[in-house]
Amino acid sequence: MSNSTPPRALTIAGTDSGGGAGVHADCRTFFACGVHATTAVTAVTVQNSVGVSGFHEIPPEVVAAQIEAVVTDIGVTAAKTGMLASAAIIDAIADTCDKVGIGRDHTIPFVVDPVSASMHGDQLLHDNALAGLKNRLFPRASLVTPNLDEVRLLTGIDVTSRDMMLDAAKAMFDFGPQWVLIKAGHLRSDPECVDILYDGVAVIELPGPRFDVKDTHGSGDTLASSITSALAKGATMPSAVEFGKRFITKAVQNAYPLGAGVGPVSNFWRLSDDRF
Numbered sequence: 001m002s003n004s005t006p007p008r009a010l011t012i013a014g015t016d017s018g019g020g021a022g023v024h025a026d027c028r029t030f031f032a033c034g035v036h037a038t039t040a041v042t043a044v045t046v047q048n049s050v051g052v053s054g055f056h057e058i059p060p061e062v063v064a065a066q067i068e069a070v071v072t073d074i075g076v077t078a079a080k081t082g083m084l085a086s087a088a089i090i091d092a093i094a095d096t097c098d099k100v101g102i103g104r105d106h107t108i109p110f111v112v113d114p115v116s117a118s119m120h121g122d123q124l125l126h127d128n129a130l131a132g133l134k135n136r137l138f139p140r141a142s143l144v145t146p147n148l149d150e151v152r153l154l155t156g157i158d159v160t161s162r163d164m165m166l167d168a169a170k171a172m173f174d175f176g177p178q179w180v181l182i183k184a185g186h187l188r189s190d191p192e193c194v195d196i197l198y199d200g201v202a203v204i205e206l207p208g209p210r211f212d213v214k215d216t217h218g219s220g221d222t223l224a225s226s227i228t229s230a231l232a233k234g235a236t237m238p239s240a241v242e243f244g245k246r247f248i249t250k251a252v253q254n255a256y257p258l259g260a261g262v263g264p265v266s267n268f269w270r271l272s273d274d275r276f
């Protein structure tokens, strides 16, 4: 007897030694969603609950080789990006995605989370890499998932109300992705957390409660990787994002304290059980 191969997702991202975000959060989320996790590591961060004190970049050709090795043998049914660190790494990823068939014009859906800094303000992407994100990755993306700080950095729009999120979505859409998801976590004046999904025509609101919690480390990664998991199983973009929003809402609700700073959201809330 042989079992069937499960859906496979690839995360192209940095590690977080504290285990709250990055590759660690992505792999846990893939696992919790029943998806086999594969990785292409872009950078190794020195990180804990109080911040990122440094990172070491992986050579671009090694990032490209990891992607190619995984896709050509194991095959992936969806891919996502997180921390990408440099313009050279972004170029290598864009070239490799074209080569192996990842992206909106290919069969493998591609979620681009434009991670620029940690929640503590530590930079995770060099300033000169923003052009690479805009020109090389966004046009290849099935979905881009900026938070409001990333929207400001990429478009100059300072979103201060729920109404302005559609302006932000339109400006991000002009960079060429198939879909845009504007995340509302940083709109703290809003008593709810209503994210917006946009494809140039449809505007889909993703309502959710706003929990009064301090431990939200890894929330963006967890949302993007849960969406990627649903895409890996063949979901349409609106249903994948609706699933992701339900997943992250429970993950924030079940966030836990860790270390002296900010703890992570729970990627394994679905698996919680007190039996061995």
Ligand SMILES: Nc1ncnc2c1ncn2[C@@H]1O[C@H](COP(=O)(O)OP(=O)(O)O)[C@@H](O)[C@H]1O
Pocket: 146, 147, 148, 183, 184, 185, 186, 193, 194, 195, 208, 209, 210, 211, 212, 213, 216, 218, 219, 220, 221, 223, 245, 248, 249, 252
């Ligand atoms: N306090 C919160 N309560 C409920 N959902 C939240 C909260 N903070 C963030 N979220 C949700 O987590 C996801 C990531 O949000 P956001 O904080 O904007 O991005 P990032 O983690 O990339 O900075 C979004 O779906 C957002 O609505």
Ligand SMILES: Cc1ncc(COP(=O)(O)OP(=O)(O)O)c(N)n1
Pocket: 013, 014, 015, 016, 021, 022, 023, 045, 047, 082, 083, 115, 117, 118, 119, 120, 124, 216, 217, 218, 219, 220, 221, 222
């Ligand atoms: C290695 C690494 N990747 C990404 C992040 C940022 O995580 P994110 O999910 O965007 O959430 P915050 O923790 O910044 O809210 C990171 N810190 N490290």
